[in-house]
Amino acid sequence: MTTVLATKIARDYGTPALVIDMDRVERNIARVQAACDAAGVANRPHIKTHKSPFLARLQRDAGAKGITCQKLGEAEVMVEGGLDDILISYNLLGDEKMQRLGALLQRASITVTADNPVVLSQLSQAADVAGRPVPVVIECDTGRKRAGVETPAEAIALAKAMTELKGVTFAGFMLYPTENGWPQAQRFFDEALAGVRALGLEPSIVSTGGSPNLKNLGQLKGATEHRPGTYIYNDRMQVDAGVAGWDDCALYVYATVVSRAGPDRGILDAGSKTLTSDTGGLDGHGLILEHPEAKIARFAEEHGFLDLTRSNTRPNVGDIVRIVPNHVCVVVNMVDEILMVRGDDIIGTLPVAARGKLR
C-alpha cells in the first residue's frame, strides 16, 4: 500500500525522509493567523518547530507581528534571513552570548527574557556592545514548573531591579499557562501588573504561549500576543490535545519496512535518530497512516520496531509508510533538509537552516 508520492520519494531521495505538504502548511498558517486576529492578539510564532527563515517569512507575510526563537543561534539565522522583531524566550547567560546578543541588537529589534537577577545583570554587557539598552520581558511560571519566576512578588522585584540597572528596559511579561490554568495565570498577571504600574512601568508585551493553548486564545485579559509553534506542522500531540485533526498534520516521516523479523513484528528504517525518543507522553512513537493499529513500540538508533499484534493488516518488506510523529519539533531538529510537496508533486527541498544551532 505504497502511495504514488511515496514511490517517487523513495526513487529520487530514499527513506527515511521528512516531507511537508505545502498546501497544509499554508492552510495552518492562515487558520491560526485568523484565530489570533479574531481574538485580538498579535501572532508571534515560535520558529523552533520549523527553524526555517522561508517559513518564518510566510508566517510574517500572513500577518504575524514578529517571531519567537529559543536560541541566540536561531535568532541569528532568522535575522540573516530577513526577519525582524524577535523575542528570544530564553535566559541568556555568558560573555560569549552577550557579545553575540549585542551584535544582533545592532541589526534587528530583539527582546529577551529573564527570570532572575544574574541574567539581568549580564544583559548590561550586551547593551554595552549594542550601544543601546536590551528590552527584557519577565518570564512568569504560572504552574508548569518550567522556567519563570514563581510569584508576582518576584516578578515585581525583577522589574524594580531593571529600573535600577543600566542597559536593560522593562518590556513586559511572558507566560505559558497550563491548558487549564488560565484563571491562575490571570491572577498572577493582574497582581504583577499592579505591582509594576506602582513602579511607573507599563508592559508593551504580554505574551502567552503554546499551540495546545490555541483553544484558550484571548482568554488572558491584557495579553498582547500569543506564541504558537507546532501549529505550522501539527503532530500526534496536537491531535491528542484537540487543536488539530489528522488532516491538519502537514509533516510526515516516510519510512521503508526493511524487515518483518517475525509474524507479529516489523522493522522500519526510522529509529531514535530520526523519530527521537520523545514520546510527548503518548503510547507508541507515531501514527502509521497505512497501519493505524500498528504500534511503533521501541527503537534502536536506526530501527523502529513495530508491534503488529493488534494490526489487521501486515506490511510487506519494501513497503513505504507515512508516519505522523508524536512531537514534530524534535523530529525536524534531526535533519538538515525537508522535502516540500503539493499533492503528488515534489516541489523542492527546504533547508532546516537553524538546525544544529546548539547555542
Add this chain to the structure above:
Amino acid sequence: MTTVLATKIARDYGTPALVIDMDRVERNIARVQAACDAAGVANRPHIKTHKSPFLARLQRDAGAKGITCQKLGEAEVMVEGGLDDILISYNLLGDEKMQRLGALLQRASITVTADNPVVLSQLSQAADVAGRPVPVVIECDTGRKRAGVETPAEAIALAKAMTELKGVTFAGFMLYPTENGWPQAQRFFDEALAGVRALGLEPSIVSTGGSPNLKNLGQLKGATEHRPGTYIYNDRMQVDAGVAGWDDCALYVYATVVSRAGPDRGILDAGSKTLTSDTGGLDGHGLILEHPEAKIARFAEEHGFLDLTRSNTRPNVGDIVRIVPNHVCVVVNMVDEILMVRGDDIIGTLPVAARGKLR
C-alpha cells in the same frame, strides 16, 4: 564550582557544548583494541557513535581491521575520509540506495547484511551498477528481537538463496547476542554454520556486536570479529553495564545553570534537543559531575529541569556543569561539531561529519 576548562569553553564557545577528552579517547581506543587482540578477534568498531573519519582513522591505525556503519550515507562519508573494509550492518532497500551502494562498491570494500529475501534480490541491482557481486552477511537474531532471522533454518535458507541469485555472495554471519545469551548464540551459530557448510559455503566473517558485550569478547567459538561502538566515548549506560568506569567517559556535555526556578529546582541550557529523550533505560537523563545527587528529571526542548531535593549542594545561576549523558551515540548525533581538549587546553573542533546522513 566551575572548572578552569569550563570557564574557557563558556568564554570562547558558549554552552551547551559537547567536549571530548582526547587522552581518554586514545586510551579507550587502545584498551579495546588490546582486548580484541587478546581475545583473538578482529576489531571492527561501529562509527555510529562518533561519525568522524578522523576518529575512525585513529581506530584503524590502532589496529582495527575495518569499520561498521549503520547507514549508506555514513559509509559514503567514511570512504571519502579514506576508510576501507566497511560493513554496513543494515538491510538496504530501494532503487536510490542500490545506485549509491553500487557506486560505493566501486570505490571500497563493502559488505552488507540481509535478513530477508526481498533485500537479497534488491542487492543484485547494486551488483549490476558495481560490476561485481555484493558480499552479504546474514543477520541473526539470537534473542534481542531486533533485526535478523529468528532461526538457523531461515539463515540457511537465505544462504541457499544467495547461491542461486546473481550478484550476491555469502560472506558470513552477523550476531548481536544479549549480554547473557552467548550460549544461545553459540547453538544458533553452530547449527547455521553446519547448514551452510552442507551447501559448500564457508563464512569469512562471523561478527559479534556491542560495547556492553566487551565483557563477553571471544566467547563465541568461530567468531572472527567484534563490532563495539560506544567504547570510544563511553557513557552512563556503559558504566551501568560494568564495562567502563566514570574515568573512561571521554565525552561531557557542558551546560550552564540558567535558572533556579524554586529552591529544589534548577534549569540547565541542555534539553531534549541536546541530551535527547533517550534514557537508555536509566533513571534521569545523565550524571552531573558537580552535583551527582541532582537528577535531570525532565526536559523541554532547550531546558533540562533539575530535581535537587536529594542534593546536598545547590548550583548557582551561571555555574557551568559537566554531564555524562546516558546514551552518548544519540547525543553526538545532535551536533555538527565537538570540542577536543587535552587536560585544560582546547585543542580544536571535530566535525561530526556523518551526522545528518539520514539515509
